[in-house]
Amino acid sequence: MSDTHAITFRVNGREHALTVESRRTLVDVLRHDLGYTGTHVGCEHGICGACTVLVDGAPVRSCLMFGVQADGRDVETVEGLGEPEALGDLQEAFAAEHGLQCGFCTPGFLMLLTAFLRESPAPTDEEIAEVVASNLCRCTGYQGILRAMRAAASGRGEIAQPGAAPPTA
Secondary structure: OOOEEEEEEEEOOEEEEEEEEOOOEHHHHHHHHOOOOOOOOOOOOOOOOOOEEEEOOEEEEOOOOEHHHHOOOEEEOHHHOOEOOEOOHHHHHHHHOOOOOOOOOHHHHHHHHHHHHHHOOOOOHHHHHHHHOOOOOOOOOOHHHHHHHHHHHOOOOOOOOOOOOOOOO
């Protein structure tokens, strides 16, 4: 018999009420129960960062957090940053600066860097490099990601704040 809990939390501003098993991770609840498949499952050990989401504005490895721990909290996923026809500024910078190749790690980087830019809107190159080093990318060599962060931080656009409507063209 499994231990289940009724929880309610918000994802990208939308409230969800569901019953989850205590043992299930937040990444599994997001992907399999709620359909937020932009959050990727990589190492399942909290090392790679592909599963990074924001919980109450802070970056969290969703493979290390139980779904029940999201009860009453605000979760942001990559789907909340923009739409395919109206990408967010950081997403635009990643595309313009070739900050992605296969794209598997990209959602985790976007969420991590969104939180970072909200706290540090004018970071130094050293600060950017330190933050970027916490996530793994096997394809890009990180240079495009670093350029994208510099572009986003240079004032070419504003980083979306929690609960803000997606950008429009």
